Amino acid sequence: MTKLRLAIVGAGPAGIYAADILTKTEKHFDVSIDLFEQLPAPYGLVRYGVAPDHPRIKGIITALRDVLDSGHIRLFGNVDFGRDITLADLKKHYNAVIFSTGAIRDxxxxxxxxxxxxxxxxADFVSWYDGHPDVARTWPxxxxxxxxxxxxxxxxxxxxxxxxxxxxLLPTEIPDNVFEGLKHSPVxxxxxxxxxxxxxxxxxxxxxxxxxxxxxxxxxxxxxxxxxxxxxxxxxxxxxxxxxxxxxxxxxxxxxxxxxxxxxxxxxxxxxxxxxxxxxxxxxxxxxxxxxxxxxxxxxxxxxxxxxxxxxxAVGYFGSPLDGIPFDEKRGVIPNREGQVLSDSGEQVHGVYATGWIKRGPVGLIGHTKSDAMETIKHVINDEASWWSPAEPDEAAIVALLESRGIEFTTLDGWHKLDEHELALGAAAERTRIKVVPRDDMVEISNA
The missing domain is CATH 3.50.50.60 (FAD/NAD(P)-binding domain)
Structure with a gap:
């Protein structure tokens, strides 16, 4: 039986829902999905774009966790597309890639x-108060x-x-450095x-x-x-x-x-x-x-x-270009037709797809993200004839590649360790959670 080796770049709701939909869609081939995330932890803007005092919205994470824990998806966190892995790498190891990198710029x-x-x-302020590891610890x-x-x-x-x-804000998962900053605000x-x-x-x-x-x-x-x-x-x-x-x-x-x-x-x-x-x-x-x-x-x-x-x-978010992938500078999205990525001349770029905000722009709620993913996945399935033919499709090959490059990637088991660590920190302080903010600390706890 044919097997689809699929890479998804971006482990926010868009990428996770795309993986879930593909595993549950009726098809005549087996599926192996690897999810790559630039941050050491998954969930994207649900973790780093929703205010800490909105626990109901963060309840979406429960549904996303269930998908990741289903056993059908591998997670590679702390892996930056364009630096740690390239489009050429993906073509060597996968039949297709879906980009679900969202929109994080103002x-x-x-x-x-x-x-x-x-x-x-x-967007920068939101990243700070949500404890994003790549922003400064202080805010003026x-x-x-x-x-x-x-x-x-x-x-x-x-x-x-x-x-x-x-x-x-103390009962929430607000990071300690954010609490200290806000506590001294003269506003x-x-x-x-x-x-x-x-x-x-x-x-x-x-x-x-x-x-x-x-x-x-x-x-x-x-x-x-x-x-x-x-x-x-x-x-x-x-x-x-x-x-x-x-x-x-x-x-x-x-x-x-x-x-x-x-x-x-x-x-x-x-x-x-x-x-x-x-x-x-x-x-x-x-x-x-x-x-x-x-x-x-x-x-x-x-x-x-x-x-x-x-x-x-707060006039909207804007997508960021990806190395080797067509990009619409005016709209901040990857040009596409129903998720099929298009070249500058309007031709389909075989094997490359998009979903979520990087596909349609920063509008819509979770329901739109799911329908987006369905549309994209439909084309991934129907485009079987134009999938890439990877030279090394074995699942162990991508692990060996990352290790050979010295990439300290995190895994789903590592996320569970970090998640439990943050919850324990919160419980000790009678709070929901205390986020670990420094990237190195996140990686160290995940890979302990």
Whole structure:
């Protein structure tokens, strides 16, 4: 019987779901799957992109763990594609490869002053507070007034972590260095800016409700933002999610404010035009916008300014190019047709596939990731005639290759050791988990 030796690069939800779907799909050949991950631990953005105080979302890890523990997949962590292994290596040992490397960079924001000290990408901040091993252990938290641009869930996460009192994060898996940094933050005011109105935000109702439960934090909204046009009224009346969001925001408007030590401000219809400052961020200038009647906005010419000493842009994630793989620099994705990777001339690159955010861009939830994987796997199966013909398909060959290059890779058994170690650290401190942050420590514990 034919055997498919498949490499998957990226052990986040997209890669793990692709592996799971392939093992469960009806086919006329056997399957052997190796999952390569640049980090020593699996789960991608579920581990390093979800705020530590969102345990319900992190429950996705339970489903991913079940897939990894099914016995059908090998995990090779701490292996960097393009450095430790190459496309030529994969062609030598596999019939095909799926790239599921996600999108971890911040999308750019082209306004004057964006490069001032104190201006940050939200993705970098998220990586810091989630204990990503490849970012600095410290973060500059010396601003009393902070601006956050974005009306999606990442902006909510950033604003919440900045405004929340550090001790209220202790029951979570927040890393110790992050707790120490946040504990000494002098923040008093966090301003969230969005170009459009309350009826057009991309917040999830659940996350928005949770935001309103912060201890000792006033929610500050402005009546001028709630003079809805007909399109916004129609959205509230016809869309359940928009209805709930509108209800939550209006409940906050009715609250009394002025007693909390911290404030979280929402500025809708605010299009940032400039960060003001000589060497560092001192203020944000934005143009007041109004609805255009079709769900969008137009500028009014009215410029406002609010003092801030730090600014975070949460305007989306962006993919990174991979060595030897076609890449769309404008969209930050691997060009593809339903997961089949395409060359610069639009021809299919046989044996190479994509799934997840590196395939479609950083939009959608876990459900989209599963349907993405199904679409890609369908083509992997149907393209059998154009699979690579590996010279050394034996499963032991890739292990020998990594060992010969001195790569300290981690395995699924190693992840179990690290997982148990982190849980034990947390239990000793009466916390959910305490993440091990340094990469070398993660590898050492995994390979003990």
């Amino acid at each position: 999308a750019p924001l082209m306004i004057p002053g964006i490069d001032l000290e104190g201006s940050y990408g939200a 938290l010396d601003a009393a007034e902070v601006g956050v641009l974005g009306n999606g869930n990442v902006a909510l996460d950033v604003a919440r972590i900045l405004a929340k009192h550090a001790e209220d 008093t005011d966090v301003h969230v800016f969005g170009r459009r109105g309350p009826a057009q935000v991309k917040f999830s109702p659940l996350e928005l409700r949770e935001l309103g439960e912060l201890r000792d934090v006033d929610m500050v909204l402005y009546d001028e933002d709630f003079d809805y046009d007909e399109a916004s009224k129609a959205a509230v009346a016809s869309n359940k999610q928009v209805f709930v969001i509108d209800k939550v925001l209006n409940q906050w408007r009715a609250r009394e404010t002025g007693t909390a030590s911290r404030r979280l401000h929402f500025h809708f219809f605010a299009n940032p035009v400039e960060l003001v400052g000589t060497d560092a961020v001192e203020a944000i200038r934005y143009e007041r916008t109004v609805p255009d009647g079709e769900g969008g906005v137009v500028g009014t010419g009215e410029i406002r300014e609010i003092p801030i000493q730090a600014f975070y842009r």
